[in-house]
Amino acid sequence: MGNQGKCLELDAEAFRFRAAGSVFRCRPEQLLRGKVYARPEKRTYEVRNFTFRELASTASRLVLEARNREFGFSATLDFTVSDDRLSVRIDPFKLIETRSASFRLLELSLLPGLLETERGEEAEWLLPAYTGALAEPGRLTTDCRTRNRFYMDQSEWEKFNQFNAFCVMTRRGSLLAIVAEGDFSAWCDSEVEDGFCRCFTTFRLRHAPDELLSSGPMRIDYRMRAARVPWPELAMQYRSCLIEETGVIPLSERLDGNPVLAYAAEAARIKLFLATKYPTVPDGSSPVRVHATFAEAGKILDALRGRGLEKAIVTLVGWNIDGHDGAYPTRFPVDPRLGGEEGLKALIAKATAMGYQIVVHDNVTDAYLRSPDLDCDMLSTDEYGERQISGIWAGGEAYKLCPAVCLERYGATLDRIHALGFHGCAYLDAQTTGLFRCSHPKHPADEREFALSLCRILEYVRRLYGASSSENCASYALPYCDEAANLGRSGWEQFRSRLDDGFNRLVSRIVPFYNVAVHGLVIYRSCWSSRTGLFGLYENLGNDWFEFEYTPGGLGCDFRDALDDVEASARIRRELPDLAGSFVEEYRENEDGIFIRFTHDITFTFHTKGGTLTITRGSRVIAVINQNRDEK
Template sequence: MKKTITNMIRWGAVLLAVLVPVVVNAIESATINVVLKDNRVVSNVVNATRIADNTTQIKILAKDIPANCKYIEIFADNAVAEKGQDGFWIMNRGLMGYFNKDNGKFSASKKYMYLPYYAMKSPQENFIAVIDGMRFEFNVNVEVVDGVYKMYPRWYISDIGFAPYEDIVITYYTLPKDADYNEMAKIYRKHRFAQNPKIKPIKERFKTQPLLEQVAKSFPVRMDFARKHFNRKKDNANFYQRGTKPWVDEKNGIKADREERAPISRHYSSGIAMMHKMKAIGLDDIFICASGFQDGGYDGRCPTTFPICKESGGEEEFKKYLAEGKKLGYVIDGHSNYTDAFTCSPDWSPDNISKSPDGKLELNGAWSGGKAYNLCLANAYEKYIKRDLPKLATLGLRGAHYIDVFTAVYPYRCCDPNHAGNRKQMAEIQDKIAQLCRDLFGGFASECGFDHIIDKVDYINYVTAPMRAKYVYKSKGMQFVDKFVPFWELVYHDIVLHNTDKVTQGTLNQDNNLILVEFGGRPIYYGVNDNNLPHIKKAYDQYMKLRHLMLEEMLSHKEVAKYIFVVSYANGEKVVVNKTKSSYTYNGVEIPAKDFRLISAKK
């Protein structure tokens, strides 16, 4: 049973505000619960520091966090609601819930806190809380007990692996009563831009990144060349190094019992043939991400890159493929993985791997190369990345080099004293790698919408995938979420080229196509073949009519009638999306059922 102890530690509070329209109230206090490792609770009510009429702040100094702290929870006074009240809660990429439940809980994983904020609109308060400091160590929770809601962040201090390394700062912005997630997103945007002046719109970056304009107007596809067969449900993930016998290293948690499989491949010349087919049907503006070209193919022998996959033809044939793409007017860059490390890699060494505080090698799952160990970037940056990326650039890859997972999950910490780094320090190395990619290839890309290095990211494959979790996988936890809105896009649409969710990739039914258009996303295909070429052409033709909007700030997203959405952009144009089974007239323009229309600025 938890015991409560009051007023045992000291808290501080101060910072600068990002101004928003003046209103009379704001978050005035918060209850801070510090749960210790023996499950005692240190509880303290603190007054927030007022920065403006509508802005307050809570600050917890890193030096004041007890050494035996397990986790910290912060409960703002008005971050509460009751079932049946008007309003909503919202977090992360735009997961929204109404006050319609008696009991339940939704907790976002701290691994996937893409945007560090939480917000709530209720009769008590309409606010957004923006979080700075130890952003990789917290999550956001929404709980309802007997119809009473509360929303709060929790910092998992004992999981850091290091002493607390930053002060925790929460800035609370109170909005007018009639404001909604649109205004919340714009406050978050203003806060982040003030915090990091290096964040610039795509159009501005054309001046310093000559290839970015072509990348921005192009339709993205991936061409995969080699990968090992791996069935997660049936196959054993225990691989061992080439040229050795099966071995066991219990200290490092490695148990390998079989030889790796050879990659299944297609020749680089087949990629040339496919590019000519694409060109022949009018696919003129294409950005290609070449994947599986490394030694061992896709996710095959990471972090090893060279030699270029011999099963697909080797380095010279790969260079011919890149050169031919350039002749056709295409931009081709590559897909790299500096997140995972596999025991079958020629470069395998336990020294490469992120260690937990007790010295164990840390894992993140299993892929084609076997069990995926967390590659320590502090070690790999000097040992492999600075060596291999320049060599890749000499082959002719250009556009925006894709490094898997950097923006899909929080940075992996490493507690190995020989190359230790907390998550913030690893994020700083990710930032260096992203800049190196821009210098060498012209741009940088990654998987999802984590915004810790957003000023260096040019495109992502998708923002994140809660829609797939809710509608396809029927995730039990996701049923607490009532809807999704483009909060991330309202912040970053004109900063990073993006697709919306896993349900908006590849060949789409019309319902998912309308989600893609509503959220301002660009299509993407993870493969090109004779069967999907007609579908790619159809998606390409639609995208050509909308691609100019990828460079414009998304100003607002409004549901003007049930399942009728109007999305406004900074150039004055609007996209009206009709998800109903009947036509709808907007300002004299008929929007057919299950369709959309681009409305000019004059309408």
């Protein structure tokens, strides 16, 4: 660098900074982009021409004003560098619009040119879709663009976005970019155009031109590497950042003094589907079909114990009136078709006597108009002022209670459920899936407030029961959740036809980046299926999760078909009680297969040619599982 005493500088040729023992460069014209809405023309323009003025500079900090005179706005970019990290912050109150009568700033994109590569140059991107979408931009011969939101955008829920980071890996270096602030209104943009390949962050500043500018701070932390490193190494670095920067406490450090969580970490989750309505119709008028009464559920537990399952979190789905998703927010009375409250309490007593935890599956913020307990004033409303609808399920059209006021109105129901005698790691479904906002004048909430209010409910249930669990577990929810169910690695092939063409052209495969990062931070569970058996469960680095019915034909599987795998899984679990709390310390891929080494001397070796998984502790083989579902 020109000034040897400084770690950051900008001149006519490049923005440069020193990190991780190397100097990184970004062309000034690729330092910042914007998007504005022109009110007279009713159209948007992309803005790339900025003039930069230095406002302050020290050895490790550089503050720049970026100004665009044509559209009349300026932004202040605050760069700091230390060791291997470059941080870039935008203060929203230093965004100035001087021609806002005509032009409204909608978006800002930071450092599009950082580690850009030329078309044809070998590089990889790790995009924040599914558990990590690996892209190879250099192989494309035509221009291409895709946009992936950090966390799940309801309009593209099929991507199951769950984390606030992306990676770029090139021959000149690698980066792990973490959107530390402003992450609920940010996207990872990827483009192949003008002979270059770029991957960068874009912040939304307002939803629509008639809104005020966002008042939320924006910050990206780039963890730099001087060489090209594989994605698993960056996943482990992301885990370290989650612990150091966001206050996530490793699972192993939360077990002492919490017997509920300690038990859950060594147990299988057994979901029992009791009753539901189908087919799903808008008015929820389909009949309830029973797939296991409380007495029959007890028989399933007897069969599981007979196969050696010593620890289980029995999770009842559809115990409430009208079954699964039947009449929320109404839960009571307990559905009489299953045996009523007396039968439920008998099942709770039976599970408890067997040493099992027993809890309910609950969709705590879902609401159906047929519910006699529905308070419509508690429903969230969308940007058009209409009731927010999230889909059609068993109870009909499902509306979304605003989580900012949900506990205020319905928290007593959660207490009443707990008072029935349920105990263990409580499960709330879909708490960290699609992002919503509420426009109700009595309880407005933006995406961040909406999402973190859902986390508050998770935290309340955690304090009530001792531990909490949810379907998926976005990175913002990690401080509030103890268990994540099904992180969604396998959805790409299923939903590929519904995704944007740019994504499908860029992405080569889905990898378990997020699984590697969060294993050992939460109990991660992968669902067993009759098609993939235990091999599929462990392939996703998951812990045991089974979904059963007594009478087949519903959402679960016939428990009788899984008893052999339950027995094999229980045997493995007894040998590896510390697996859930173990970090992934090494993850290697080659033509022979995949090798994973966890803490506590546990290894998984997937053999491509033989189609087997070998699980070991030290030199001792715990199990050999065939992909064709035979276990040795």
